[in-house]
Amino acid sequence: MCLYIDEFTRVPNGIGSLTNLEVLSTLDITVSIDIIEELGQLMELRVLHILLFIGWSGKLVECLHKLQNIQYLYIKIFGDHQWDFGGLDAWVAPRHLYRLDIEWPCWFSTLPTWMxxxxxxxxxxxxxAVRDLGQVNLETLGRLRALHLLQLSVDPKNLGTLGGFIIGC
Structure with a gap:
């Protein structure tokens, strides 16, 4: 049910046959795009930690659409450039998602509507990380009743407001 590996372990093709797997951490898929396609077969996954190469974002979005039991998703991208996560804006997170941790340099273009x-x-x-964030987005985040920890990176060139933000309780 649980597979914990370090980021230096190379997983052979065939991981998609572990259909009862609920926890998979930390899967390095910087080398093989085939692993991303197999992830979509792991419908029971609740926890997924992955390391991803910058150019494979489209395949990841396809995979995430299939994984509706995910409760904790951690993604770290490797590559030379900052990566707009705009394709993920089309992804609708499962309702029971309790932790989403996407490391910089991955940028959402704006706060996703499902959030x-x-x-x-x-x-x-x-x-x-969000490229364009306005006061209304902060208010939306402030209404997330269960949210205890928010780590938000905003592109300083696109703050979306001239006077700063107001954060209230």
Missing amino acids: NESYLLDLVYLSI
Whole structure:
């Protein structure tokens, strides 16, 4: 049910046959794109930690659409350039997602529409980078009732407001 490996372990093709797997950490898929396709077969996954090469984002989005039991998703991207995560904006996170941790240099273009208080009732931990963030986005995040930790990186060139942000309780 649980497979914990370090980031230096290369997983052979065939991981998709572990259909009862619920926890997979830390899967390095910087070398083989075939592993991403196999991840989509692991429908019972609740926890997924992956390391990904910058050019394989489209395949990752396809995979995540299939993984509706994910509760904790950690993604770290490797590559030379900052990566816009705009393709992931089309992904709708599972309702029971409680932790989303996407390491910089991955940028959402803006706060995804699915990230709101009526949909994500259990989100406790959120760590993302957003290129364009406005006051209304902060208010949306402030209404996430379960949220205890917010780590938010904002592109200083696109703050979306001239006077700064107001954060209230």
